Amino acid sequence: MRWNWEQPTWPHFTYDAVALAPLEAEFLLRSGEFIGAFKHVSQGDRENLRIEVISDEALKTSEIEGEILNRDSVQSSLRHQFGLGDQQAGVSPAERGIAQMMVDLYLNFATPLTGKTMFGWHGMLMSGDRAIKTIGAYRADSEPMQIVSGAIGQRKVHFEAPPSETMAREMAAFVQWFNDTGPDGAHPLPAITRAAMAHLYFVSIHPFEDGNGRIARALAEKSLAQNLGQPTLIALAFTIERKRTAYYDALERNNKRMEITDWLLYFGQTTLQAQENTNQRVDFYIAKTRFYERLRGQFNARQEKAIARMFKEGIDGFKGGLSAENYISITKAPRATATRDLQDLVAKGALTRTGELRHTRYRLKLDNKEPAQ
Numbered sequence: 001m002r003w004n005w006e007q008p009t010w011p012h013f014t015y016d017a018v019a020l021a022p023l024e025a026e027f028l029l030r031s032g033e034f035i036g037a038f039k040h041v042s043q044g045d046r047e048n049l050r051i052e053v054i055s056d057e058a059l060k061t062s063e064i065e066g067e068i069l070n071r072d073s074v075q076s077s078l079r080h081q082f083g084l085g086d087q088q089a090g091v092s093p094a095e096r097g098i099a100q101m102m103v104d105l106y107l108n109f110a111t112p113l114t115g116k117t118m119f120g121w122h123g124m125l126m127s128g129d130r131a132i133k134t135i136g137a138y139r140a141d142s143e144p145m146q147i148v149s150g151a152i153g154q155r156k157v158h159f160e161a162p163p164s165e166t167m168a169r170e171m172a173a174f175v176q177w178f179n180d181t182g183p184d185g186a187h188p189l190p191a192i193t194r195a196a197m198a199h200l201y202f203v204s205i206h207p208f209e210d211g212n213g214r215i216a217r218a219l220a221e222k223s224l225a226q227n228l229g230q231p232t233l234i235a236l237a238f239t240i241e242r243k244r245t246a247y248y249d250a251l252e253r254n255n256k257r258m259e260i261t262d263w264l265l266y267f268g269q270t271t272l273q274a275q276e277n278t279n280q281r282v283d284f285y286i287a288k289t290r291f292y293e294r295l296r297g298q299f300n301a302r303q304e305k306a307i308a309r310m311f312k313e314g315i316d317g318f319k320g321g322l323s324a325e326n327y328i329s330i331t332k333a334p335r336a337t338a339t340r341d342l343q344d345l346v347a348k349g350a351l352t353r354t355g356e357l358r359h360t361r362y363r364l365k366l367d368n369k370e371p372a373q
Helices: 017-038 043-064 071-081 093-107 114-125 166-181 191-205 213-229 236-242 244-253 259-293 301-312 324-331 335-347
Strands: 144-148 156-160 353-356 361-364
Touching: 017 191, 017 259, 017 353, 043 071, 043 093, 043 213, 043 236, 043 259, 071 093, 071 213, 093 114, 093 144, 093 213, 114 166, 114 213, 144 353, 191 213, 191 259, 213 236, 236 259, 236 324, 244 259, 301 324, 301 335, 335 353, 335 361
Parallel strands: none
Antiparallel strands: 144 156, 353 361
């Protein structure tokens, strides 16, 4: 018996709940901090933050699978799906599909899981993909579903999923388990434990021809949201993608046995990192509110445009900081005017300056000490 689904106790995973307890407690604490801080973000910035986090999740969950999408197109489609504007021209089926799935996940997190839910997500993800035989249904090919790497003749099989003819039975059991372990289910599980198990359980079945990783991560997000009673906006895929190799290594370490404490600890620590990433973005938007409260009305039109552009870059800002050349490109100001504008912004406390001559760089001077009132 090589794989977990071949074990006699499948699908009854075991784990050390005591080892998970500190992570579960920290998750709930940070969730409360997020909810409290989010209240201090302005309504307009709440919409922007929602689009920013969800678009990053859409991009990164696709990038984990090797699919590179256009950020502007995904954000345009998200805004359209949320009723915040028209969709721009040229959005690909893949970009529109991932946006549709993410919005459906956000708006309908509380609904019980059904096969129809996942079929809908799969149809969204695979729209326009002509290489997939079966879209919006479980795989039916008689060939083994394997995860492999390496050149032809040197292939390594990282995992082989259950045969296609068992998909209806396996997925009926999975859906029942997912709903039973929810906060209102017959056998509720703590938030991180349930989300981590849902991810591993689902990818171990691997029910679709393609898109299994993206749907597994969506299910983990749905699970976390259900346990919290609201959409999470946790940057889970964003955080996983940063250390993609560790993610795949953790999955491979845990696809041959039913004791999965190692996977749960990995997933729990990753979830806490994802929460921290999201909370830092909330702090950034709170600091933005305080910034404009402190300096509103003190900028000329060029400075307003440049400052707005710097905030649009998000928490990471311009790589290496804003240069005079960046400022000139944004505002179309002559160099002498740009120099005076930048000096004025530093004097007003809007920007900090580092370096000299052509190495001079500017960054937003933000106050992150207290939430805006």
